[in-house]
Amino acid sequence: MAVLTVNDLCKTFGAGTARSNRVLDHISFDVRGQTFVSIVGPSGCGKSTLLNIISGVETHTSGAISVTSDDGRPARLGYVFQDPRLLPWRTVRKNMMYVQDKDDEVTRGRVDRYLDMVGLGKHGDFWPGQLSGGMQQRVGIARAFAVEPDLLIMDEPFSHLDAITARGLRAQLQDIWAQSKKTVVFVTHDVVEAVELSDRIIVLQPGGRIYEDITIDLPRPRRQSDPAVATLQAEVLARLEKMKAMTPQVAASV
Amino acid sequence: MTATIPTRRSTEEQASAIPSWRRVLGSEVAARVTFYVTAFLLWVALAAAFERVPGPLSVVDSLVTEFSRGEVFSNFADTFYRFTIGVALSVIVGVVVGIVMGLSGLARAFFESPVLVGLSIPAIIWAFLTVMWFGFGDASPIVTTFLTAVPFVIVNVAQGVQGVSRDLRDMSSSYGVPLGRRVRDLVLPAVSGYVLAGVRFAVIIGWNGVLLAEWFGGSGGAGFRARYWYDANQFAGFAAWVILFVVVIVVLDQLVFERMARRAFRWRDAAHS
Numbered sequence: 038m039a040v041l042t043v044n045d046l047c048k049t050f051g052a053g054t055a056r057s058n059r060v061l062d063h064i065s066f067d068v069r070g071q072t073f074v075s076i077v078g079p080s081g082c083g084k085s086t087l088l089n090i091i092s093g094v095e096t097h098t099s100g101a102i103s104v105t106s107d108d109g110r111p112a113r114l115g116y117v118f119q120d121p122r123l124l125p126w127r128t129v130r131k132n133m134m135y136v137q138d139k140d141d142e143v144t145r146g147r148v149d150r151y152l153d154m155v156g157l158g159k160h161g162d163f164w165p166g167q168l169s170g171g172m173q174q175r176v177g178i179a180r181a182f183a184v185e186p187d188l189l190i191m192d193e194p195f196s197h198l199d200a201i202t203a204r205g206l207r208a209q210l211q212d213i214w215a216q217s218k219k220t221v222v223f224v225t226h227d228v229v230e231a232v233e234l235s236d237r238i239i240v241l242q243p244g245g246r247i248y249e250d251i252t253i254d255l256p257r258p259r260r261q262s263d264p265a266v267a268t269l270q271a272e273v274l275a276r277l278e279k280m281k282a283m284t285p286q287v288a289a290s291v
Numbered sequence: 292m293t294a295t296i297p298t299r300r301s302t303e304e305q306a307s308a309i310p311s312w313r314r315v316l317g318s319e320v321a322a323r324v325t326f327y328v329t330a331f332l333l334w335v336a337l338a339a340a341f342e343r344v345p346g347p348l349s350v351v352d353s354l355v356t357e358f359s360r361g362e363v364f365s366n367f368a369d370t371f372y373r374f375t376i377g378v379a380l381s382v383i384v385g386v387v388v389g390i391v392m393g394l395s396g397l398a399r400a401f402f403e404s405p406v407l408v409g410l411s412i413p414a415i416i417w418a419f420l421t422v423m424w425f426g427f428g429d430a431s432p433i434v435t436t437f438l439t440a441v442p443f444v445i446v447n448v449a450q451g452v453q454g455v456s457r458d459l460r461d462m463s464s465s466y467g468v469p470l471g472r473r474v475r476d477l478v479l480p481a482v483s484g485y486v487l488a489g490v491r492f493a494v495i496i497g498w499n500g501v502l503l504a505e506w507f508g509g510s511g512g513a514g515f516r517a518r519y520w521y522d523a524n525q526f527a528g529f530a531a532w533v534i535l536f537v538v539v540i541v542v543l544d545q546l547v548f549e550r551m552a553r554r555a556f557r558w559r560d561a562a563h564s
């Protein structure tokens with residue numbers, strides 16, 4: 038598990054130029070322990086940028102951010118990107134091993150187990166170019182799980198998959214999360230998915246401010262058929278509609 | 292407006308529809324053979340028209356004599372020894388400097404000018420200079436080969452490194468992949484096409500360098516032997532060596548580089564078959 042603290046974070050692309058673009062605007066939140074947080078918001082509101090800053094591949098303009106494991110060590114991070122990001126010249130299995138600390142029996146066994154889990158147990162020796170887009174995305178998911186991270190960040194991991202595969206993986210994600218004590222930050226623009234999975238939903242509005250921070254207090258495991266889940270989904274959707282009505286910009290960008 | 296999509300045939304249908312003789316005639320091999328036949332006929336015609344162009348027969352005659360005297364193997368052994376060392380050095384130095392240049396803006400600023408100067412100096416100048424510096428020995432052909440080839444390797448590799456996908460670099464750093472593994476699994480495969488192109492250039496241009504240095508140096512080797520016949524006014528002997536030079540490059544390119552390229556791009560070929 039990890040402790041993620043984001044304090045008064047701002048990000049401006051091309052600061053000081055004519056194309057200066059404020060993407061995140063004074064964002065503050067923190068997540069600790071075995072929490073599943075979703076970040077939702079319309080396209081272009083800065084969700085991927087926020088994850089990139091959390092993971093350290095993007096710089097922030099001002100404010101503070103820290104990620105530590107909850108016993109104080111540097112946190113191990115798993116990142117499922119919006120696109121698969123596999124090395125095209127390495128096989129599926131070698132792609133998984135590429136991000137592992139060690140190359141031993143235990144690690145190889147773990148890698149195979151997670152490949153199996155995403156339904157690609159037989160594809161370890163394929164090149165990424167020989168897989169479909171959705172299969173590549175699943176390799177990206179397995180890669181992140183297989184590092185057994187303290188903090189797992191996922192950027193719309195299921196949006197390119199068919200409904201049935203996505204549902205299966207969502208269930209597995211919940212299991213893994215429940216068993217393995219991870220902190221998860223999950224980006225989606227699917228509110229239904231967010232309510233099903235999360236303890237907490239952070240709603241970003243265009244311009245990159247936090248519009249709302251909603252706690253989802255429902256028992257797990259959650260089922261689509263549960264009326265309490267459906268009610269809450271409808272309620273969160275209604276709040277988002279209200280945000281849309283308030284910020285005319287959104288109507289254009291959604 | 293309606294667009295019409297022509298009916299297309301499956302690969303199986305295509306294969307059975309074209310008669311085999313037409314497949315042979317339309318093949319890439321046929322195009323290659325056509326070149327060689329045309330070139331040969333042109334040579335025969337030129338030799339018939341001009342006295343100072345030796346014909347195929349006299350050249351073959353000289354070739355046979357050179358082979359039977361053992362000149363071919365002993366001189367090529369010398370040349371290859373120098374050439375191999377020179378090219379190997381240029382590849383090692385070129386890949387290292389190229390990667391550093393590709394990764395660091397500072398290194399790029401530092402190396403840009405010397406590389407440009409290197410690119411613009413022809414092999415013959417290095418041949419003169421090195422003979423002046425090192426006299427008649429192995430050093431001048433080796434250094435000439437190295438100096439003519441290394442800028443080409445550097446430029447190609449640096450370009451390849453700068454083109455390594457930003458997304459994949461971000462992925463690597465978010466997972467904290469150590470630098471050595473990043474170079475081995477990300478940078479090198481991504482630039483291998485460029486490295487290969489650079490080495491190919493190095494071989495061809497380095498071959499120029501070694502022959503020129505031998506021509507002006509006095510210590511044996513294929514270039515030196517060609518000059519021997521040239522100085523003796525024996526054009527058939529000279530032409531025989533020129534042919535050997537060309538054959539070496541063609542064989543090297545086809546046997547070594549075609550194979551290396553195919554191996555380096557297995558992943559790409561596999562994805563399209």
Ligand SMILES: Nc1ncnc2c1ncn2[C@@H]1O[C@H](COP(=O)(O)OP(=O)(O)OP(=O)(O)O)[C@@H](O)[C@H]1O
Pocket residue numbers: 050051058060079080081082083084085086087119226
């Ligand atoms: N490298 C960059 N340079 C300049 N601007 C960028 C860069 N990356 C993102 N942006 C800008 O930041 C804004 C937010 O982008 P981001 O990718 O974070 O959106 P998002 O919320 O993930 O959207 P989506 O749901 O469509 O993935 C966009 O306006 C985009 O133009």
Ligand SMILES: [Mg+2]
Pocket residue numbers: 084085086119192
């Ligand atoms: Mg995004």
